Amino acid sequence: MTQRAVTVVGGGIGGLAAAVALHRRGWRVEVLERAGDFTELGAGISLWPNALRALEVLGLAGAVRALGAVEATGGVRDRRGRWLSRTDNAELARRFGHPLVVLHRADLLRALREALPAESLRPGSEVSTIRAEGNGSVVVHRGGESRPDLVVGADGLHSAVRRALWPAAAGPRYAGYTAWRMVTEPLAEPPREGAATWGRGARFGYTALPGGRMYCFATATLPAGAASGSSEYAELLGRFGSWPDPIPALLAAVPAGAVLRHDLYDLPPLPSFVRGRVALMGDAAHAMTPNLGQGACQALEDAVTLAHCLDTTPDVAAALRSYDLLRRPRTQAVTRRSARLGTVGQLSWPPAVLLRDTAARLTPTRATLRAMTPVLGWTAPGDSVTETENESH
Numbered sequence: 001m002t003q004r005a006v007t008v009v010g011g012g013i014g015g016l017a018a019a020v021a022l023h024r025r026g027w028r029v030e031v032l033e034r035a036g037d038f039t040e041l042g043a044g045i046s047l048w049p050n051a052l053r054a055l056e057v058l059g060l061a062g063a064v065r066a067l068g069a070v071e072a073t074g075g076v077r078d079r080r081g082r083w084l085s086r087t088d089n090a091e092l093a094r095r096f097g098h099p100l101v102v103l104h105r106a107d108l109l110r111a112l113r114e115a116l117p118a119e120s121l122r123p124g125s126e127v128s129t130i131r132a133e134g135n136g137s138v139v140v141h142r143g144g145e146s147r148p149d150l151v152v153g154a155d156g157l158h159s160a161v162r163r164a165l166w167p168a169a170a171g172p173r174y175a176g177y178t179a180w181r182m183v184t185e186p187l188a189e190p191p192r193e194g195a196a197t198w199g200r201g202a203r204f205g206y207t208a209l210p211g212g213r214m215y216c217f218a219t220a221t222l223p224a225g226a227a228s229g230s231s232e233y234a235e236l237l238g239r240f241g242s243w244p245d246p247i248p249a250l251l252a253a254v255p256a257g258a259v260l261r262h263d264l265y266d267l268p269p270l271p272s273f274v275r276g277r278v279a280l281m282g283d284a285a286h287a288m289t290p291n292l293g294q295g296a297c298q299a300l301e302d303a304v305t306l307a308h309c310l311d312t313t314p315d316v317a318a319a320l321r322s323y324d325l326l327r328r329p330r331t332q333a334v335t336r337r338s339a340r341l342g343t344v345g346q347l348s349w350p351p352a353v354l355l356r357d358t359a360a361r362l363t364p365t366r367a368t369l370r371a372m373t374p375v376l377g378w379t380a381p382g383d384s385v386t387e388t389e390n391e392s393h
Helices: 013-023 049-057 061-067 089-096 105-113 160-165 232-240 247-252 295-312 316-345 350-362 365-376
Strands: 005-009 028-033 044-047 073-077 083-088 101-104 121-123 127-133 136-141 144-146 150-153 173-183 194-198 202-208 214-221 260-266 278-280
Touching: 005 013, 013 028, 013 105, 013 295, 044 049, 044 105, 044 295, 049 061, 049 089, 049 295, 049 365, 061 101, 061 105, 083 089, 083 350, 083 365, 089 365, 101 105, 127 160, 150 160, 160 278, 173 232, 173 316, 194 350, 202 232, 202 247, 214 232, 214 247, 232 247, 260 316, 278 316, 295 316, 316 365
Parallel strands: 005 028, 005 150, 028 121, 073 194, 150 278
Antiparallel strands: 044 101, 073 083, 127 136, 136 144, 173 214, 173 260, 194 202, 202 214
């Protein structure tokens, strides 16, 4: 049988995961990355139980867990530092099979990249055109042309694949707030618990990374494109330097030049994730705000689901229709849920903030975990694409 070929446009987490899943099912894979190297400029990333189940299918869950940190507890605090809710990671693992693992995005990207043949990775290959030809597609890029059996658009929020083949689709929409992300230097006594602190129109969160470092993030309701007067680090100090401990100490441990800032967007729902033998995945299909920590998690789900559909249905176009039916309703529901949580977290009117905080304080932990089940209780379709490690949970 002739080996089937796939061109993955985009070398981020979702694109590399899809490439790994298909490579291990016998596809000839190429990953076209616009940048000159397969690097990740982000900070920390949260991998929830559903993401770790997807990584199990790829045979990488054990290796990735070894790169991350697992906190005993985490939760939400109010502006005065009082706990509104707490989640026990051991209970999360008991209910859903895995704990919440936090690691640096670059470490996850490296684990995925190392699971692929070096010759399949093609940095500096920006895509200029995608056109239909016969029953397939032609991908024109800086390195030439590709005529694969399948094209996977995993090229992010401003996807060139989506623009080319979904020209009438609405573009990304601003969520109404911006975000800062940063990683501290190693701390002698890092906080034992992670937390997201909710203020008025602003939030500050932190969680553990390996080696005594902490991943921190912050949000503020601001117009899109607003610029800091001096530096992003100075703006953070001005906005959050007087927030409750340990936030001031965490900010003091952040290198001044290591603060990343991005306005937050999500993607209006697409009517389909597929066109013929082209499939969108990850942010290219369903970009979402980070309020649930599910962006990369859903991309990993996409990757293993896509590979499963292609494995069980020989006709590529038919397999992609199955993929669309499985992934589009779920990911669009998660996108809506994340947007709602962001709206609640960014409330600024004092009576609404008081009502929000009171409701969070009165909600039992059991009810919170039960509400998370539709997101975290996802089960990967089919069997593993490769023999997985003997992993203990």
